[in-house]
Amino acid sequence: MIARRRTALALMMPASILVLAFLAVPLLLLLRYSLNRFVPGQFMVEALTLDNYVKCITDPYYFAVLKTTLLMAIGVTLACLVAGFPPALFLARTTSRFKAILILAVILPLFVGNAVRAAGWMVAFGQKGVFNYLLELVVPAWAPLTIMYTPGAVFVGIIAVNLPFVVLTLQSVLEGIDRSAEEAALSLGATPYAAWRLVTLPLAIPGVLAAAVLCFILTMNAYATPVLLGGPRFQMMAPVVANEVLNQNNWPFGAALSFMLMIVTLLLTVIANVVVARRYSH
Numbered sequence: 001m002i003a004r005r006r007t008a009l010a011l012m013m014p015a016s017i018l019v020l021a022f023l024a025v026p027l028l029l030l031l032r033y034s035l036n037r038f039v040p041g042q043f044m045v046e047a048l049t050l051d052n053y054v055k056c057i058t059d060p061y062y063f064a065v066l067k068t069t070l071l072m073a074i075g076v077t078l079a080c081l082v083a084g085f086p087p088a089l090f091l092a093r094t095t096s097r098f099k100a101i102l103i104l105a106v107i108l109p110l111f112v113g114n115a116v117r118a119a120g121w122m123v124a125f126g127q128k129g130v131f132n133y134l135l136e137l138v139v140p141a142w143a144p145l146t147i148m149y150t151p152g153a154v155f156v157g158i159i160a161v162n163l164p165f166v167v168l169t170l171q172s173v174l175e176g177i178d179r180s181a182e183e184a185a186l187s188l189g190a191t192p193y194a195a196w197r198l199v200t201l202p203l204a205i206p207g208v209l210a211a212a213v214l215c216f217i218l219t220m221n222a223y224a225t226p227v228l229l230g231g232p233r234f235q236m237m238a239p240v241v242a243n244e245v246l247n248q249n250n251w252p253f254g255a256a257l258s259f260m261l262m263i264v265t266l267l268l269t270v271i272a273n274v275v276v277a278r279r280y281s282h
Contacts, residue, residue: 034255052256069237073219076158080166080215088170118228121157149231157225166211173207220265237261
């Protein structure tokens with residue numbers, strides 16, 4: 001028993017050291033920065049103050065940015081779950097010899113960086129872009145629509161980034177569900193929709209929750225897509241943090257904003273896990 005514990009400890013040590021070095025230490029350093037004061041011309045003054053966190057909570061501008069980010073994250077997560085479940089279920093159930101190619105088609109967008117994909121959407125959403133060109137052919141009276149630099153453009157762009165992650169997460173969980181339970185429900189007279197709602201979906205809840213959490217976190221921390229598709233008038237938390245640190249040189253307040261973003265994300269994720277766990281524990 002002691003030998004097994006030593007072996008397990010030895011196997012865990014490299015990963016633990018890496019986590020400590022590349023995650024815990026930078027976070028502790030960032031936390032210390034967030035307690036300092038920013039004085040223009042002096043960069044950062046050593047202090048132990050919560051003024052930066054108070055400003056995050058009480059300033060209407062930053063509260064509005066956090067609210068916008070939360071609403072965008074919730075909307076994108078729901079949209080990705082609705083759009084991602086059918087293809088994930090198809091990939092999990094299909095016996096086609098082209099299944100590997102279909103999975104590769106889902107993974108393929110991940111080979112391209114977020115900024116490059118956002119640039120592609122900029123071309124599609126422009127006044128002379130593909131979307132307005134097609135709209136002019138179908139409904140000329142509505143063209144051209146102003147799509148760029150709107151919340152809708154950011155919404156679509158982030159969905160395009162997150163959807164492959166959601167599909168792959170759901171597909172891996174759905175493949176592990178025994179189809180005999182669903183077939184039993186169908187043999188007892190349940191419709192395909194009823195079998196999906198009463199059997200498949202409850203069994204897939206852990207995967208749905210994992211996909212939702214992943215999508216939510218990715219949206220809360222999205223940077224390139226909001227900057228390129230939202231423009232200067234549409235603000236989300238990650239671009240605001242970057243602006244405080246890179247453009248304003250206000251490292252203490254940028255660090256405080258980073259921690260507020262992380263705390264809100266973790267808190268909502270834990271609440272979602274607890275609620276779903278209680279809902280499906282009976």
